[in-house]
Amino acid sequence: MNRRTLIKWTGMGGLTALAGGGALAAKSNGENPYYSGAASDHFDGRIFFNPDGIPPRAFADLLRWQFGGGKKSWPKAWPSPFPQARPAPLSSDDGLRVTMVGHATMLIQAGGLTFLTDPVWSDRVSPVSFAGPRRVNAPGIAFEDLPRIDVVLLSHNHYDHFDVATLKRLKATHDPLVVTPLGNDTILRRSVPTMRIASGDWGDDHHLVLPHGEARIHIEPAHHWSARGTGDRRMALWGAFAVETAAGKLYYAGDTGFHRGINYRAAARKHGGFRFALLPIGAYEPRWFMEGQHQNPREAVEGMILAEAQFVAGCHWGTFQLTDEAIEEPRDHLHAELDSRGLPRDRFRPMVPGEVWDVPAAVA
Numbered sequence: 001m002n003r004r005t006l007i008k009w010t011g012m013g014g015l016t017a018l019a020g021g022g023a024l025a026a027k028s029n030g031e032n033p034y035y036s037g038a039a040s041d042h043f044d045g046r047i048f049f050n051p052d053g054i055p056p057r058a059f060a061d062l063l064r065w066q067f068g069g070g071k072k073s074w075p076k077a078w079p080s081p082f083p084q085a086r087p088a089p090l091s092s093d094d095g096l097r098v099t100m101v102g103h104a105t106m107l108i109q110a111g112g113l114t115f116l117t118d119p120v121w122s123d124r125v126s127p128v129s130f131a132g133p134r135r136v137n138a139p140g141i142a143f144e145d146l147p148r149i150d151v152v153l154l155s156h157n158h159y160d161h162f163d164v165a166t167l168k169r170l171k172a173t174h175d176p177l178v179v180t181p182l183g184n185d186t187i188l189r190r191s192v193p194t195m196r197i198a199s200g201d202w203g204d205d206h207h208l209v210l211p212h213g214e215a216r217i218h219i220e221p222a223h224h225w226s227a228r229g230t231g232d233r234r235m236a237l238w239g240a241f242a243v244e245t246a247a248g249k250l251y252y253a254g255d256t257g258f259h260r261g262i263n264y265r266a267a268a269r270k271h272g273g274f275r276f277a278l279l280p281i282g283a284y285e286p287r288w289f290m291e292g293q294h295q296n297p298r299e300a301v302e303g304m305i306l307a308e309a310q311f312v313a314g315c316h317w318g319t320f321q322l323t324d325e326a327i328e329e330p331r332d333h334l335h336a337e338l339d340s341r342g343l344p345r346d347r348f349r350p351m352v353p354g355e356v357w358d359v360p361a362a363v364a
Helices: 059-066 164-173 184-191 259-271 297-307 329-340
Strands: 004-009 015-018 096-102 105-110 113-117 151-153 177-181 196-200 205-210 213-220 240-245 248-252 274-280 309-315 348-350 356-358
Touching: 004 196, 096 274, 096 309, 105 248, 105 274, 113 213, 151 213, 164 184, 177 184, 177 205, 177 213, 184 196, 196 205, 213 259, 240 259, 248 259, 259 297, 274 297, 297 309, 297 329, 297 348, 309 329, 329 348
Parallel strands: 004 205, 113 151, 151 177, 177 196, 248 274, 274 309, 309 348
Antiparallel strands: 004 015, 096 105, 096 356, 105 113, 205 213, 213 240, 240 248
């Protein structure tokens, strides 16, 4: 049964969760260290899965990919053409401004509130600071120039989305509320014990009443997987978010494979379309390995149409090299797909760090 939670700000460090069915507390059951709960159509009592979906590839397939060749070279530095932004408050609650920080991190100002998606300011996305994919451009906003952050949308626990160092800094400087799928709350509390967290399953929602605005955040399905190490694969849930604000409805798909468009169609049916969506367009090659986990630009455009999103920003490209495609390929393929469908390029922008977009009002 879906759960609805009302969350009210009650002063520094304080929240009250009202109404029946608050977020489940994650407990260790001896097998899954992050979450225990009843089985469902996407949880077997131990691990989460994508219903009728493609499971993550086996280790042998990973080796086949890594040693199979075909990886394009990225430059060591690929500076953004935009300077680092200094976001200012919006003058009206119906304004919607998005600023790209890099990869899947975006600042969204809407309805009096400020959201961050999967915040990463670290130089590398890796379990260790001395190895792993390295940033090829600076964050589009210097951390010290961030405006007040009200809410963090944390989609899953892969290191390019769940950056503990950044989350610690946000706790110390902004004390935001983190909304995240089941199990990720346990991981986060181990590193940041005092972080304010609202977790939930697919279909759950949290109604936030904060001093500067109000929003309802729905945790929705995505087609992906999770792991922080070698022994916790799919033990924390992954997800997308639909956010109702005074400025309109927003959708963040997190990390996702296209999954025959199932989740996009469901989001449109449930929420009636979106003024703005943030959709991944990169990290998709080779397709035989990545198809189930990362959509390509053609699928992202189809997702925009199926989700009934009026305007879209493309993310998950151009900052960290995770897969085989060339650095500019997602942007070029996105433009080609939009052109082939006769869709204006201004409807779906492949945003780069520092780029700011005042999203137009939705057209009835």
